[in-house]
Amino acid sequence: MEPISEFESRLKERPLPQHVGVIMDGNGRWAEARGRTRIEGHREGSNSVREVTRAARRVGLEALTLYAFSAQNWARPPEEVAALMDLLREYLTRERAEILDNGIRLHAVGALDKLPAYVREPLESLRAESAGNTGMTLTLALSYGGREELLAAARALACAARDGALKPEALTEGDLEAALWTKGLPPVDLVIRTSGEKRLSNFLLWQSAYAELVFTDVMWPDFRALQLCEAIAAFQQRERRYGLTGAQTQGQT
């Protein structure tokens, strides 16, 4: 089999997705299939986060957004939510040096005010400390929901209109984008979902309007550098038409 470094180099010869979003699903099933607790699955999943982030940086992605905890995940059993929050804190502490040493800019999207202070504080501190970094932007979607994000944007725009700062009839796509939590991030080109489910589960609903979708049966704890490369290679085979005909897309109008 081709060494992973060669696979990664080969990907750079063709246009890369600028921004990849990942729905990291299947930790629980991965663990249950091995007679282990769901929490152990989440722990193993955090090793995948580290490996995939490293590989994304080596390949040269501009932005990687990881769906780590959804707005709906708050309704899971309290012990599981607590364990996920503990793991998040552990992740932020453990990865701090690597993120800073590698020029990664850490960012977060979601209803972050709902996170416990012991997660919010290390998150905000690493976000502030890495804000000037110019390498890859790593965004954690935490307490995130696409509908919740669109609702917050609608509310902010309605308030701006009420206060006279915005003319409703002049509202543009750009204004809406600027009111989203993902403001400033490049357009999402590729969304990957692990674990065999074929749905978006409230992830980047507006942003993924024209993203290519890659679904894999691999459970998140088994998704590593190789699987990321395979998903990017699949993306590179796609023809993105944006509503045009195939001939138009290939420049033969």
Ligand code: IPE
């Ligand atoms: C993804 O794995 C992690 C989170 C949603 C927090 P799951 O915990 O959803 O794993 P499955 O889908 O139950 O296997």
Ligand code: IPE
């Ligand atoms: C989506 O996974 C959310 C994250 C990966 C953080 P879920 O496991 O929560 O999604 P559903 O419930 O299967 O749609």
Ligand code: MG
């Ligand atoms: Mg799941």
